[in-house]
Amino acid sequence: MNLYDELIKTMDGGFGDRAPSVYAYNGAKAWEDTGHNELVMMRDAAYELGGENNPTVNCTCVTTTPDLVPRDEILVYGPDLQQIKRSTPFLRLAFLDVEDIGEAEDEEKAYNAIKKLEFVRYNVHPAGYMVRVSTESNREQVRVSKAAVSKGITFEKVGNDYINKYKEIPGVKHVKIIFATDVKDLSLWVSSAKKVDDITKTLTHILDGINFDCGSCNFKEVCDDTPGLKEAHIRQREDLKRRLGIKDRN
Numbered sequence: 482m483n484l485y486d487e488l489i490k491t492m493d494g495g496f497g498d499r500a501p502s503v504y505a506y507n508g509a510k511a512w513e514d515t516g517h518n519e520l521v522m523m524r525d526a527a528y529e530l531g532g533e534n535n536p537t538v539n540c541t542c543v544t545t546t547p548d549l550v551p552r553d554e555i556l557v558y559g560p561d562l563q564q565i566k567r568s569t570p571f572l573r574l575a576f577l578d579v580e581d582i583g584e585a586e587d588e589e590k591a592y593n594a595i596k597k598l599e600f601v602r603y604n605v606h607p608a609g610y611m612v613r614v615s616t617e618s619n620r621e622q623v624r625v626s627k628a629a630v631s632k633g634i635t636f637e638k639v640g641n642d643y644i645n646k647y648k649e650i651p652g653v654k655h656v657k658i659i660f661a662t663d664v665k666d667l668s669l670w671v672s673s674a675k676k677v678d679d680i681t682k683t684l685t686h687i688l689d690g691i692n693f694d695c696g697s698c699n700f701k702e703v704c705d706d707t708p709g710l711k712e713a714h715i716r717q718r719e720d721l722k723r724r725l726g727i728k729d730r731n
């Protein structure tokens with residue numbers, strides 16, 4: 482599954498030669514997870530990531546190219562949660578290296594992983610870190626409480642919480658979480674996240690059934706732009722025909 486590889490490279494490379502703070506994954510360092518949505522009232526908030534009309538984006542990408550996600554780690558660009566004093570721009574990316582299995586099953590496996598991984602972001606509840614997401618625009622806004630700041634919350638700890646949750650999903654090998662709080666122009670990541678969504682929607686269409694008519698397909702533009710998608714549909718069609726015992730007409 483390398484459908485998202487170019488977008489992972491684009492998003493990862495978007496920081497140029499900047500050096501982030503890098504933290505190796507350590508599940509024991511995860512910030513307390515409350516296990517439920519915790520309401521942080523405005524009067525109790527220290528600041529909002531992506532709040533007050535600051536730009537924000539979030540994106541999850543799956544790959545089976547180990548070089549793109551060679552280890553579990555958390556990268557932080559810009560001020561960390563302890564340094565931030567007011568609302569800032571906010572970016573969070575999650576890149577996941579998942580187990581590779583071949584041919585037609587590969588797309589299905591990756592698609593299932595994508596769907597489960599999308600669910601993870603609704604299932605991470607760091608204490609004093611109230612996440613609000615918009616699936617339509619890929620926005621992710623976080624209200625951080627004064628109490629969490631005074632107790633020492635950091636992106637390393639929150640990132641470890643995310644990785645713990647991602648690693649509960651079978652087939653996830655490595656996870657890279659990237660946080661950024663000082664990038665004012667997020668357009669590169671916003672447009673990349675939109676392309677990721679388009680590819681996932683196309684994959685849904687491909688896995689939905691046997692319909693294969695590029696001429697009338699709404700996803701033609703995405704397929705034309707993404708090497709491997711059309712081949713994925715051909716494989717899925719052949720696999721489905723095989724399972725249903727459908728033979729080609731001569």
Ligand code: SF4
Nearest residue numbers: 694695698701704714
């Ligand atoms: S391969 Fe053709 S039919 Fe299949 S999703 Fe792409 S454009 Fe649509």
